[in-house]
Amino acid sequence: MTDQEPKQAIVKLWMLILLQALLLYFLTMAAIPVVERINGGTTIPEGSMLAGVHVGGLTVEEAEKQLHQHVDDWKKGAPLVVETVAGEELFVTREAFDFEIEKTIATVTEQLEQPWYAFWQQPTAVTIPMIVDLEGIHKEVTEGWPDDINRSATVERVLEQARYLRNEAIEAVYDEDMVEEEVLARATLPITSQFLSLEKVIEQIDGHVIQPNASFSLDHVLGDTVEFGIDGRELRLLASTLYIAVLGTNFDIIERHSQGSIPEYTTPGLEADFRRGERDLVFKNTNSTPYTLSAISDGQQLTVEISGRALQTSFDYEVVDEEEFEPRTIHRYDPALPVYAEVIQHDGENGYRATVNRYSYDDRGKVVSEEWIATDYYPPTARVVLRSTVTEAPEETGDGNEEEQDQAQRPPEDEGDGQERDGSDQEIPGEEEDRLEEGEDEQPDIEIPMKGH
Incomplete structure (x- = not known):
């Protein structure tokens, strides 16, 4: 036997002991869960x-x-x-x-x-x-x-x-x-201009189904349709008609913008603006059943309907707290006008403020709930009047009152307005015009005495 053989035997013995120890450890650890389950001691991890x-x-x-x-x-x-x-x-x-x-x-x-x-x-x-x-x-x-x-x-x-x-x-x-559908809401607006692409636009929403608890975005549904030279007025007409129809449902109105002025086809508060990528009309079907949009035009009117299962309550809207603001008057001076002449350059338009509320009714017509939808302001447009800056030479009367007549023939000076007469059209300062647009009470026009009075 060589000297190396005892050493190799000792190494093998220690390796055998180590393997037996590891085996015993693994068997013990594997048995612990079993013992714990038997004893009812398994702990459920935190957060379970x-x-x-x-x-x-x-x-x-x-x-x-x-x-x-x-x-x-x-x-x-x-x-x-x-x-x-x-x-x-x-x-x-x-x-x-x-x-x-x-x-x-x-x-x-x-x-x-x-x-x-x-x-x-x-x-x-x-x-x-x-x-x-x-x-x-x-x-x-x-x-x-x-x-x-x-x-x-x-x-x-x-x-x-x-x-x-x-x-x-x-x-x-x-x-x-098995759902029996009925028209839930309908809106109709007149077509007051010659629109060449309206049919193409309404085709995009006609037949569109709004799924339960899903949102409708006019921008998303129209897609690239609006990129090909379609008149913005057509899109605003469609958005306005659709908005009025939605007011007759329980849909949540998520996004809607006012045009800021009253289009000729509708009244204050009942309009909506639309600009691709900037101003959208978005609403959500909050019900458990789908609803379908339909849109049709006969060349004279545009009608949008929302159809589906009848709701347990009916809905309608009302324009309330409508206010009207008269326009202010802006005077401009023109030396080309005859002496003492006045010309109305722009008649001006009244401004409005209108609030839209939505109401739900039970089957007896009793109001169940009231919901504020929007308050819109439409600023008035100022009335613009042109006045002459020319004065007529005094006439010889021989009665010694030439100075009085001369004073009577001159246009009266606007006291306190601070405007200079330089022979050209002169507007009041821009700050004053801004205040005129904000619906303040109208200031009285300046009276100009006629010749000979």
Whole structure:
């Protein structure tokens, strides 16, 4: 035997001892979860939730007891409510639910199990809904429901409440092919100009379906249609008609802009602006059923309709608190006009402020709710009057009153206006014009005495 052989034997012995120690360690670590489960000692990771109940840090046994308590408390509550679009409430008794708590806990235990070779990994938080028996739900709940309700989809929504021990009202789901449609709202505006591309524009929204809880953007729907030389007035006419139609529904108006002036085809407050990429008209269908837009033009009028399932309440709008502002008068001076002459260069236009409210009514016509929609201001346009700056030479009368006559023949000076007469058209300062546009009370015109008075 050589000197190396004892050393090699010792190394092999130590390696064998090390392997046995490692094997014993792995077997021990793998056995710990089993022992803990047997003793009910498995701890659920922090942040874990069962049926909406926080159970992190509890043992499986403690979590099961807590789950039983929450289920018992939940069952004592009032029946769950299923709301129909017609305003009817369908009630679901909580006793109809069969909660499988033991199966739910078993699912938790399975998810917490780890292979023996992953003993160093920390278990992660779990979120598990309650297991609820489905068969009893259909039998106990759906009897007497309206025929157009999709029972399976609606029951699934009911079960979702039970799985997480929630209490919110549930919107019924309907079979689209069984929904009887009617015109929910309609708006018509006259076509006051010769529009060459209006038909092309309205084709983009005619037949467009707004899905449940989905938003409609006029900018998005028109797309590149507006890029090819379409008159902006056509787009504003379409936006205005669509806006008025939406006022007759319960849709949420998310974005709408005023044109700032009153177009000839409508009245204050009942208009909408549209500019691609800048000013959009956006609204949202807040109902559980889809609605369809239709648009049609006969060359004289543009009509937009919104059709779909009837709502439980009717909606209408009203323009309230309308105010009118008279224009101010601006005087300009022109030496080319005859002596003492006055010419109205611009008649001016009144300004307005208007508020639009939307109301909902029950089946007896009683107001159920009132909603403010918008308040718009349209500034007045000033009245512009031209005056002559020419004076006539005094006439010889021989009565010694030449000076008085000369004074009577001169245009009176505007006191305190600070304007110079330089022989050209002279406007009042821009600051004064700005104030005139803001709807202040009209200042009296300056009276000019006629010759010979």
